[in-house]
Amino acid sequence: MKRQIIDTIEQYETIIIHRHVRPDPDAYGSQMGLKALLEKNYPKKRIMAAGTHDVLLSYLAEPDCVAEEDYNGALVIVTDTANTDRIDGPYFDRGAFLLKIDHHPNEDPYGDERWVNTDASSCSEMIYTLFEEGQASSGWEMSAEAARFLFAGIVGDTGRFMFQSATEKTFEVASSLIKQNFDRTQLFADMYEVDRKILHLQGYIYQNFTIDENGAAYIKLTQEILKQFNVTVAETSDLVGSLGNVKGICAWIIFVEEDDQIRVRLRSKGPVINTLAMQYKGGGHPLASGASVYSWKEADEVIGKLQELCRNY
Numbered sequence: 148m149k150r151q152i153i154d155t156i157e158q159y160e161t162i163i164i165h166r167h168v169r170p171d172p173d174a175y176g177s178q179m180g181l182k183a184l185l186e187k188n189y190p191k192k193r194i195m196a197a198g199t200h201d202v203l204l205s206y207l208a209e210p211d212c213v214a215e216e217d218y219n220g221a222l223v224i225v226t227d228t229a230n231t232d233r234i235d236g237p238y239f240d241r242g243a244f245l246l247k248i249d250h251h252p253n254e255d256p257y258g259d260e261r262w263v264n265t266d267a268s269s270c271s272e273m274i275y276t277l278f279e280e281g282q283a284s285s286g287w288e289m290s291a292e293a294a295r296f297l298f299a300g301i302v303g304d305t306g307r308f309m310f311q312s313a314t315e316k317t318f319e320v321a322s323s324l325i326k327q328n329f330d331r332t333q334l335f336a337d338m339y340e341v342d343r344k345i346l347h348l349q350g351y352i353y354q355n356f357t358i359d360e361n362g363a364a365y366i367k368l369t370q371e372i373l374k375q376f377n378v379t380v381a382e383t384s385d386l387v388g389s390l391g392n393v394k395g396i397c398a399w400i401i402f403v404e405e406d407d408q409i410r411v412r413l414r415s416k417g418p419v420i421n422t423l424a425m426q427y428k429g430g431g432h433p434l435a436s437g438a439s440v441y442s443w444k445e446a447d448e449v450i451g452k453l454q455e456l457c458r459n460y
């Protein structure tokens with residue numbers, strides 16, 4: 148399989164690599180790690196990384212601007228993404244050949260060819276084993292840049308090597324990667340800083356949210372608070388689930404103030420809330436939606452309606 152993938156890679160001049168939406172370190176690690184690896188070993192090929200950038204992962208890399216025309220005759224590789232709905236970037240199916248490389252259960256076997264290994268700790272670990280094959284059969288070399296990405300992906304998906312998914316092989320791969328010359332201490336510090344910032348703000352949310360007798364809850368994250376915690380609006384998107392484990396919660400809203408609007412992030416454990424989101428320029432799933440309001444007065448109106456939904460549920 149791995150040899151077959153390398154044969155496929157060798158046939159194409161343009162290779163565009165995608166990963167999943169709401170990326171994590173393994174999404175970036177496998178995508179950017181593969182990109183760096185291919186750039187190192189096939190310097191004449193054009194290798195691009197597609198998808199929307201997540202500022203929380205700026206310490207790793209930034210994706211490229213990929214245009215629709217770039218897909219003509221290209222090989223498209225999607226890493227770390229179980230199903231097509233989660234692929235970030237619009238044109239992934241416009242290439243000449245689509246290849247899936249993933250470690251999640253293969254419930255959506257998309258693409259012309261697939262390599263799925265659910266025993267791998269991370270997709271980054273899979274990319275490393277692809278490298279091992281390339282090294283043996285095509286003389287591939289590792290680079291410090293690629294090693295840093297792959298190491299970050301493994302660290303991310305194994306919870307800093309704490310999860311059961313970190314196997315003997317994972318440690319072997321990690322041990323081989325750290326022989327490359329990248330700043331591991333800095334990488335750990337960057338990863339830790341993101342966690343710390345988010346946990347810090349999460350603590351604030353837990354201490355300051357408001358909840359009524361029917362379990363309708365909300366918190367207002369003003370620009371002042373975001374500034375105080377040194378987080379951007381995008382960085383708050385991972386926090387919306389935070390209140391889900393509060394005892395007795397029914398539905399909740401996290402308001403995030405931007406320059407020109409207030410983002411409304413709604414979640415529910417029962418009452419359908421996308422109909423409420425639709426009243427405020429939004430929508431989404433029945434239990435997870437988003438909307439926008441333009442003043443705190445309007446925000447209070449949304450809170451009133453959420454409280455009503457929980458009261459009648």
Ligand SMILES: [Mn+2]
Pocket residue numbers: 173174227250269270304
């Ligand atoms: Mn992963």
